[in-house]
Amino acid sequence: MHIVTMEQEQKSIINNLDILFERLDYSFNRIQLLEEAFRHSSFVNELGVPGLKDNERLEFLGDAVLDLAVSHILMDHFKNAKEGDLSKFRAAVVNEKGLVQIADELNLGNYILLGKGEESTNGRKKPSILANTVEAMLGAIYLDAGFERTKQVIQHLFFPLIEQIDSGNINDDYKSLLQEFTQDFYKTRPEYRHIHESGPAHNRTFKVVIRINGTIIAEGIGKSKKEAEQHAAREAFHCLSGQTNH
Numbered sequence: 001m002h003i004v005t006m007e008q009e010q011k012s013i014i015n016n017l018d019i020l021f022e023r024l025d026y027s028f029n030r031i032q033l034l035e036e037a038f039r040h041s042s043f044v045n046e047l048g049v050p051g052l053k054d055n056e057r058l059e060f061l062g063d064a065v066l067d068l069a070v071s072h073i074l075m076d077h078f079k080n081a082k083e084g085d086l087s088k089f090r091a092a093v094v095n096e097k098g099l100v101q102i103a104d105e106l107n108l109g110n111y112i113l114l115g116k117g118e119e120s121t122n123g124r125k126k127p128s129i130l131a132n133t134v135e136a137m138l139g140a141i142y143l144d145a146g147f148e149r150t151k152q153v154i155q156h157l158f159f160p161l162i163e164q165i166d167s168g169n170i171n172d173d174y175k176s177l178l179q180e181f182t183q184d185f186y187k188t189r190p191e192y193r194h195i196h197e198s199g200p201a202h203n204r205t206f207k208v209v210i211r212i213n214g215t216i217i218a219e220g221i222g223k224s225k226k227e228a229e230q231h232a233a234r235e236a237f238h239c240l241s242g243q244t245n246h
Contacts, residue, residue: 017031017034017111019107020106020107020108020111023105023106024153024156024157025152025153025156026141026145026149026153028140028141028144029144029145030143030144033058033140033141033143033144034137034140036053036055036058036136036140037055037058037133037136037137037139037140038055038111038113038133038136039052039053039054039055039113040054040055040112040113040114040115040118040129040133041054041055041056042114042115042116042117042118042123043113043114043115043118045115046115046116046117047115055132055133055136056132056136057139058135058136058137058139058140059132059133059135059139060139061139061142061143062134062135062136062137062138062139062140063135063139063184065139065142065147065150065154066094066135066138066154067094068147069147069150069154069155070090070093070094070154070158071086071090073151073154073155073158073162074086074089074090074093074162077162078165084238084241087237087238087241088177088237088238089162089165091177091180091181091241092161092164092165092177093158093161093162093165095180095184096127096128096131096180096183097127097180098158098161099130099131099134099135100127100130100131101161102134102157102158103130103131103133103134104130105157106134106157108130108133108134108137109124109125109130110124111133112124112129112130112133114129138150138153138154141153174234174237175190175229175230175233177233177237178210178236178237178240181237181240181241182212182240186212186213188212190210190211190212190233191210191211191212192208192209192210192229192232193208193209193210193211194206194207194208194225195207195208195209204223204224205221205222205223206221206222206223206224206225206227206228207219207220207228208220208221208222208225208228208229208231208232209232210232210233210236212236212240217236217239217240218233218235218236218239219232219235220232220233220234220235
């Protein structure tokens with residue numbers, strides 16, 4: 001009985017896509033790709049249909065397409081920006097917070113196919129599920145229409161976030177940027193360690209190192225522990241983002 005209910009849920013969601021297509025400014029040629037993009041692994045596991053795919057492979061593809069497309073868009077938009085600035089801009093746009101904002105604007109939570117466990121724990125509002133579904137949907141558009149058309153959709157969706165960079169409303173918190181970056185690329189968080197302080201009480205200097213997976217990748221010095229952490233995070237962010245660009 002549960003299988004029938006879940007199959008009916010899938011048909012109901014896929015049959016009500018006009019509003020989503022209008023907001024995307026894109027309609028699918030192969031609707032089965034979009035169906036796959038909306039299938040969370042919990043739904044597929046509970047449904048138990050042999051050969052039915054969840055959205056994780058499309059999410060993997062969409063993540064790569066999104067990074068490439070946003071890199072193109074930023075290079076076109078900021079023609080004189082240096083590599084470090086472009087990396088910073090991309091990290092400010094392509095992160096879980098930005099993806100969740102896109103998902104909310106598309107009401108994507110209404111379309112996701114979840115298993116009972118995720119449904120009962122309010123999975124439709126979980127940031128990780130929403131962000132992953134956006135990436136899976138972009139992967140589906142790429143397979144359906146190719147890179148150039150997908151880039152157009154991404155520009156349409158992400159332009160308000162890029163405008164925030166134009167207005168100067170960009171995150172200068174390098175600790176936050178670094179954490180988003182390392183979670184995306186290394187599936188871990190940076191570890192900050194205070195290793196030295198010196199000077200009189202009224203004029204202290206602090207030294208901080210950052211480790212990723214046990215390896216020291218950057219250090220920073222500042223007049224407070226927070227300032228030293230920000231300087232170290234800035235160095236680490238530009239170092240790591242430069243490595244991934246190459």
